[in-house]
Amino acid sequence: MKTTESTETTQQHRTPAPTVAALVEAPREIPVRVTLVIGSNREGRFGSVVADWLIGRIRSHGDFEVDVVDVAKVPLPTTLSPSPEATEALAAVTPKLSSADAFIVVTPEYNHSYPAALKNLIDWHFHEWRAKPVALVSYGGISGGLRAAEHLRQVFAELHATTVRDTVSFHNAHGSFDDSGRLKDPSAPDAAAKVMLDQLAWWGRALREAKEVRPYAG
Numbered sequence: 001m002k003t004t005e006s007t008e009t010t011q012q013h014r015t016p017a018p019t020v021a022a023l024v025e026a027p028r029e030i031p032v033r034v035t036l037v038i039g040s041n042r043e044g045r046f047g048s049v050v051a052d053w054l055i056g057r058i059r060s061h062g063d064f065e066v067d068v069v070d071v072a073k074v075p076l077p078t079t080l081s082p083s084p085e086a087t088e089a090l091a092a093v094t095p096k097l098s099s100a101d102a103f104i105v106v107t108p109e110y111n112h113s114y115p116a117a118l119k120n121l122i123d124w125h126f127h128e129w130r131a132k133p134v135a136l137v138s139y140g141g142i143s144g145g146l147r148a149a150e151h152l153r154q155v156f157a158e159l160h161a162t163t164v165r166d167t168v169s170f171h172n173a174h175g176s177f178d179d180s181g182r183l184k185d186p187s188a189p190d191a192a193a194k195v196m197l198d199q200l201a202w203w204g205r206a207l208r209e210a211k212e213v214r215p216y217a218g
Contacts, residue, residue, distance in 0.1 A: 144169035
């Protein structure tokens with residue numbers, strides 16, 4: 001004879017649906033710690049204007065905590081020797097790189113590549129970049145700084161960092177912003193920044209979680 005379970009027994013085996021209170025109290029994801037690197041120290045540079053706009057996009061995105069490293073404020077010698085001056089400069093900048101889950105590098109294009117001060121900052125560090133994602137924001141003339149960005153992809157690949165695919169670039173950057181530093185037409189740059197930051201947040205969390213399970217051994 002075929003038997004059936006009682007209603008009481010069947011109910012005991014059902015998985016209860018989550019309550020509204022449980023959903024509301026679910027922990028939020030830990031923000032991605034991103035360090036924004038301003039890569040130019042040239043007098044009269046435009047990078048700070050681009051960086052100020054970008055910081056606004058990062059904060060409104062909601063997935064990040066942001067810190068800033070400005071190469072113009074980091075007097076690192078090009079000799080790569082551990083002088084007292086270098087030690088002092090590194091004490092201010094290295095912790096910001098080491099604690100980051102991800103990076104955004106803002107670079108102009110000088111003579112078809114990126115600035116020497118930015119390369120010097122990169123070369124002073126190694127482990128700080130490893131197994132972390134890097135987003136690239138470039139600016140320049142007709143090229144929009146894209147040649148500088150592509151050169152940086154090669155450098156960061158050597159340092160075991162992962163550059164995200166999508167970038168933000170400003171062609172004829174000075175003409176894109178008004179005298180107060182506001183974009184004249186923010187629609188396209190804002191959309192491009194959203195795509196780039198979405199990718200950076202995904203990679204930042206994915207690599208952070210992966211290293212928690214298994215330290216990077218590359």
